[in-house]
Amino acid sequence: MATVCRSFALSGINAYLVTVETVTLHGQPSVNIVGMGDTAVKEAAHRLEASLTYGRFEFPKLKVVINLAPSGVKKSGSHFDLAMAVSLLQESGQILVDPEMLSDSAFIGELSLNAELRPVSGVLPMVIAARENGMRHLFVPIENYREASLVKGLDIYAFKSLVEVADYLQGKQEYFPPLFEEVERLFDPHEGLDFADVRGQDVLIEYIVSAVAGGHNILMIGSPGCGKSMIAKRISTIMPELSEEEALEITRIYSVTGHLRERGSLITERPFRSPHHNASMNSLVGGGSPVVPGEISLAHNGILFLDEIAEFDKKSLDALRQPMEDKVVTVSRVNSTGTFPANFMLVAAMNPCPCGHHGQLRCRCTDYEVLKYRQKLSGPILDRIEVHKYVQPVDFFNLSAQEKGRSSAELRERVQRARRIQQKRFVGVTNVNSNAQMSEAMIKEFCQLDSDSTKLLSLAFEKFHYSARTYNKFLKIARTFADLEESEVIRKKDVSAALMSRDLDKERSGMLVV
């Protein structure tokens, strides 16, 4: 009879139960690992041999067959090592574990040649899968303990080596959970970033606050060195605080991609991802085989900052359209399919023209060149970015005279208040929790204008030749501005502010082109 242990395999950001079956048969001594494992799985044979030998056990001189079931699904990773080792020890009679205990336990961990346990990635989804599959005991490497214990409802056992695991399983040794002194945070989560450091950009910051409050995406246009990146890095400091559920979602993604290994704890701040513009499409949306999440999923519940967005590959950018709409992305490959959450706020930055100094005296770009440059951003992408704002280069020499900007804490308070209003507004509506996500019908219902504001809007449309689809955007942004000031109705000043949020469209109307 084969000995059965349990472990997990990853599929996307989810894990599923894998049964590790081990038999020793009479025949030429060999190790065969079957069940569609990748190279890391196949090489486990060598790690097993070495670690058993050095871990005061003996590697059986028999034909060893290890099967990872379900056998028809590709598996990858080195975390099956521990389950294989335990089942082989049990099978060869070197340890004696109560079968009931074994059937209630699952094992995760990579083995070193010296029989030590090494941390692995993707522990969080595996623990969740363990709980879902009714496992009661989970054995993990000690470095993964904190991550594993984020999930309640089953016993986590963290060990340093295979010998310790074997001793505990046989009841030779008692288990003491590792003690972690709470590492005191030397830095606050945002690494000292605060909007108070940004001076002379009050107008822009006001629009950023509204973008964050209403869930709108934002594009900052400005000459090189005017502070676009500086501002972008601070946007996450004014986003509403993470709920526990959101934090767990983020941690899960980071666990799978291996970003968590060193930190091993819950991610408590909103992610800020800024991929370079040579990023491939797969690295942005996710891909590979097996499928792993891309930047847009790593930015889930946080900010995806695309600096120099005009330099990004057009195809990669267009691939963002569907995830931006649906807030999830499904990456399909022949062998595997992964659905990853991708609810991010897009913050983009670009130069206004090829030389970067549009609107200043030194710029010599023609209107046709400027438009061609801006057309690098496709219409559908621009369409999904509601706020386009110029960043004013600040006068350094005048900076000292200006008072400190408003702090992030203060701005975040305003954002949270506006978000609460929206939550109340969209209560009971699935998939809509911010103004940006309002459907046509909701806009009609929630964005009523008085006659004064309508007149203002139509005047502006006449003057600047805005397109019809811009109309709804103005309404949504005006709604957010009203929410920020806790006004039930949209007032003329909200519409005015909204009208100033589409700098690119407005500029388009003033260009001398056919």
Place this chain on the structure above:
Amino acid sequence: MEIYWLWLSHLKGIGPATSRKLVNGLGSPRAVYQATHEKLLSIQGLRSGLIETLLSQRSLDTAKRVQELMRRYEIHLLTYDNPYFPYYINRFSSLPAVLYYRGNLRLPTSCIGIVGSRRCTSYGKEVVAEAAAFLGMAGVTVVSGMAKGIDSYAHTACLKAGGYTLTFVANGVDICYPPEHQTLMEEIIENGAVISSYPPGTRPRQEYFPNRNKLLAAWVDKLLVVEATERSGALITAKYALEYNRKVLAVPNSIYSPESVGTNRLLLNGAEVYLEPRQLIDNNEIEVKCSSANDQLSPPRAMKKQEKLDCTTNPQEQAILDMLDQPQAVQNLLSICNGDLSGLLELLCQMELEGKVVVSGQKVQGVR
């Protein structure tokens, strides 16, 4: 007939002067194609080598290939004996006898050339926009070269004013150069014509541009040079224009502006100082036509100012206008509204819609 024109114009060693001589002497290009040795001998002043060429190179393959391209792109041939071909061009035998064009030609009327720097300033843009729009409204043809900068603005402003415009390019008319002017080119074909002496399929080359400039200079009645650096192609056009006795006007500007070194030098050498669009048209000729354009487009600049003063302004608006001697960041105007940002935005929005200020990006400008 077209195919024989193409054949003749593609023969090596036969330039525009010889083509004219041959066609004038024998009556038509087909006659040239079919001419015998004796007939060719009867034409005065042909080099003997040329007759050899004409008799030996009877292949129409090249011509047929070009004709195919012309059909595909709806390109037409404009030959020197066509009534649409300006008769005065024939006076200069070095100018091409065969042209290719796309679009609609008009019988030769008065037309004004506007040329200038590719890398122009906003001052240049403003000047050219005013001039070309004025001409477009007055029904005067605007001629330029579809290059970046001043040229493209001249075409664009003219088209926007509902005018008619011709463009001379230094490549085949099937090619758009620079590529970002694709829509502009289509618009010109719709409301004007793209003309070239180079057969379709020719890519632009540096050495083609002076020839293009020469043709443009001969075609126009007057030439306005808006901005030109020291070594600008616009100066070559101006040089030819003077050679062909066309009036050259130049736009004055700061002596320190590198984009105006060429134009200022033209002024020094006797070009007319350009101060307003009316200088571009002959008063007696089109006075009537342009009176409406006058009213609409060129209100004396003083009047505009008067109008602006007539508007009632509240004290806050006045305070903003007072600060706008030069463009200001929105940020800097906050103090006027006591730091109330949304109030300021509302005010600016209102003022912009009333045409009192221009808000571009984060910058507020007064209206001149």
